[in-house]
Amino acid sequence: MNNFTYFNPTRIHFGEGQIAQLANEIPSDARILITYGGGSIKKNGVLDQVHAALAGRHFLEFGGIEANPHFETLMKAVEVVKAEGIDFILAVGGGSVIDGSKFIAAAARYQGDAWEILQTYGSKITDAVPLGTVLTLAATGSEMNNGAVITKAETQDKLFFFSPFVQPRFSILDPVTTFSLPPRQIANGVVDAFVHTLEQYSTYPVNAKVQDRIAEGLLRTLIEEGPKAQANPQDYDVRANLMWSATMALNGTLSTGVPTDWATHMIGHELTGLYGLDHAQTLAIVQTAVWKYKLAAKQAKLAQYAERVFDVRDGSQEQKALAAIEQTEAFFAAMGNPPRLSAYGLGEEVIEPVAAKLTAHGHVALGEHADITPEDVQAILRLAL
Structure with a gap:
């Protein structure tokens, strides 16, 4: 066996009804941006559960993150984070939404051209907005790692990056959220x-x-x-x-x-x-x-x-x-x-x-x-x- 160092700081809340844990995981005074994809979370009741758990908190929403998250779309979310003073990101969706949210978190605090994050595979990231996730599609493992894959639609470039700064603080895994897939x-x-x-x-x-x-x-x-x-x-x-x-x-x-x-x-x-x-x-x-x-x-x-x-x-x-x-x-x-x-x-x-x-x-x-x-x-x- 080869030598290794192992560390994973993401807290997992697993099981039915665990979305309620959001109330304990996100600071009560946080300014939250909820990110999601095509809107299925509105139909299957997941977003309602998130709203209930965050009752009384300040939050905004950003939807439309693609199945292969586009750099161009994510940069619009970065503008929201900066303009609204967002200090916590909650990704509600599958791996693409989580990957996209990791990029948003890093790009919002990146000094320089955000495309460099992908060109340098995340090596120049020194800070990121804290984030957590509510997983609705079991696939990528992004809910418990520090990697992401982003596509620049204009040039058809699909690149990845890694950074400990975008490791989710917590992830909520409720199997019921996957029933409607x-x-x-x-x-x-x-x-x-x-x-x-x-x-x-x-x-x-x-x-x-x-x-x-x-x-x-x-x-x-x-x-x-x-x-x-x-x-x-x-x-x-x-x-x-x-x-x-x-x-x-x-x-x-x-x-x-x-x-x-x-x-x-x-x-x-x-x-x-x-x-x-x-x-x-x-x-x-x-x-x-x-x-x-x-x-x-x-x-x-x-x-x-x-x-x-x-x-x-x-x-x-x-x-x-x-x-x-x-x-x-x-x-x-x-x-x-x-x-x-x-x-x-x-x-x-x-x-x-x-x-x-x-x-x-x-x-x-x-x-x-x-x-x-x-x-x-x-x-x-x-x-x-």
């Missing part, structure tokens, strides 16, 4: 959490038994509960297990002491930025193509994955690894996220633009061994056609 968002959430786990697992062995077993448990849970959530969206226990799985998948636990990959995410970000696919759709497209291209380097962990997650017992190590790829593709397809570019009306025309964007963004050495070049990415995408 449509099947596409359920599928995206499951696949997103699944690939987050795989990016920290499907590399090479370092004898990190605890991290491996946690990852394998999360993967098996997602495989078991994902289809159940689509069949019965209001099953509380299913939703609770999916919500906690997605949070655990990217709160820093799995990445401690192990090599991580993230090539699938980097390639996927460019596909989303250029062609507007859902983030999880791009992950389903790219993940197994990366494995096929790097099969020799990843064979040992893929065989372990086959044995422990899919109960594949027969065959050589390579045969087990190939079975793992086949089983994973079948799972993605069953959830509604087919693992091929052609399923989304895309073909070879995307290959060079994606590679060019990766080069422009400085992502020229991807993967756990930093040996996936933009030329390799082109080969990977051909495997995903």
Whole structure:
């Protein structure tokens, strides 16, 4: 196992009715900006619960944050924060709303051009408006980490940043808030959490038994509960297990002491930025193509994955690894996220633009061994056609 330092200061309030905890978490004299997305929280009663918990407090609202939050939209919220003296941000929504709110929090106190936050991956952030979250879509884990991904619509650039200054002070996870999600968002959430786990697992062995077993448990849970959530969206226990799985998948636990990959995410970000696919759709497209291209380097962990997650017992190590790829593709397809570019009306025309964007963004050495070049990415995408 590799050396590591682990710290996660986000307080989690998990379970039905926990939105009421907002009254205890946010200072009574705070000037609050509630951020949200398309407005579903108004229809499903979540915003009413937030209002009730904040009764007597000063708050404003900013809606319309996109599924892939746009820099241009978020800068409008930054203007509100500055003009109204906002000193606490409450993100009510899924990962995109939370990611966008992290950027708002940092940009509102950033000295200089806010685009630099993304160009420098958050390294120049020295302060941010405090924020908390009410999670309504289990997927990204943004509710318990310090990362965010933002898109500049004008230039089709999708970039990420990290900073301890935007780590949520608290997050409220009530599985009931996810009951009204449509099947596409359920599928995206499951696949997103699944690939987050795989990016920290499907590399090479370092004898990190605890991290491996946690990852394998999360993967098996997602495989078991994902289809159940689509069949019965209001099953509380299913939703609770999916919500906690997605949070655990990217709160820093799995990445401690192990090599991580993230090539699938980097390639996927460019596909989303250029062609507007859902983030999880791009992950389903790219993940197994990366494995096929790097099969020799990843064979040992893929065989372990086959044995422990899919109960594949027969065959050589390579045969087990190939079975793992086949089983994973079948799972993605069953959830509604087919693992091929052609399923989304895309073909070879995307290959060079994606590679060019990766080069422009400085992502020229991807993967756990930093040996996936933009030329390799082109080969990977051909495997995903």
